[in-house]
Amino acid sequence: MRLQLQVTRETRDRIVYYDAKLITEQLSSSDKYVSIQKVISIVITNEKLIKNSSGTPTVPRYHHKFTFFDPEAGVEFSDLIEIHTLELNKLPDKTDGTELYDWAAFINAESEEELNMVAERNPKVKSAVVTLRRLSADEQARDMYERREKAMRDEDSAMRHARSKGKAEGKAEGRAEIALKLLSLNVPIETIITATGLPREEIDNLRKK
Secondary structure, eight states: OEEESSOOTTHHHHHHHHHHHHHHTTOOTTOOGGGOOOEEEEEEESSOOOOSOOSSSSSOOOEEEEEEEETTTTEEEEEEEEEEEEEGGGOOSSOOSOHHHHHHHHHHOOSHHHHHHHHHHOHHHHHHHHHHHHHHHHHHHHHHHHHHHHHHHHHHHHHHHHHHHHHHHHHHHHHHHHHHHHHHTTOOHHHHHHHHOOOHHHHHHHHHO
16 A cells, blocks of 8 residues: 655656565566466555546545456456545545545544544444554553653762762862862972963962962
């Protein structure tokens, strides 16, 4: 099944190409043609894919089924490739009484009210709506869990950074106090640098103070 977001001039050619590819990839050099399995494509789009088609004078045909078929003779050549197109933008406002319409309406629903309307009309779609809501709830719960975990990790990281910064500042203050005491004893600056690890510029600033 393909969910086609944008229809281009190449869309239909691409569908035929991939269906043909799925047919040829089934056979190895020793396989018989009779072993080929049917390929069914379902293309769902919210754009106009099939231009020249009509259902009734007022309602366009939103679903098409394409096969190798001679329309004049009414004879099918082969059913190995079957392409279904579902154009959601052509979906009529009122149901046509088919199950396909209900599933198309389910896919196309944009509100809880629309979902409820389809669910009330079709038990199978209702089951899908229940599953969709459960998955949505699970996703929300997972998102909340991940957010909570991230907040805890961020808080832990902030505390670690604060402790590390505090230790570093404490060590720096301790080295400064030692340097001040050594300066008061007229210890040479080179010795103070070696003893405290402080740069000469910082020791010069302490001496000025």
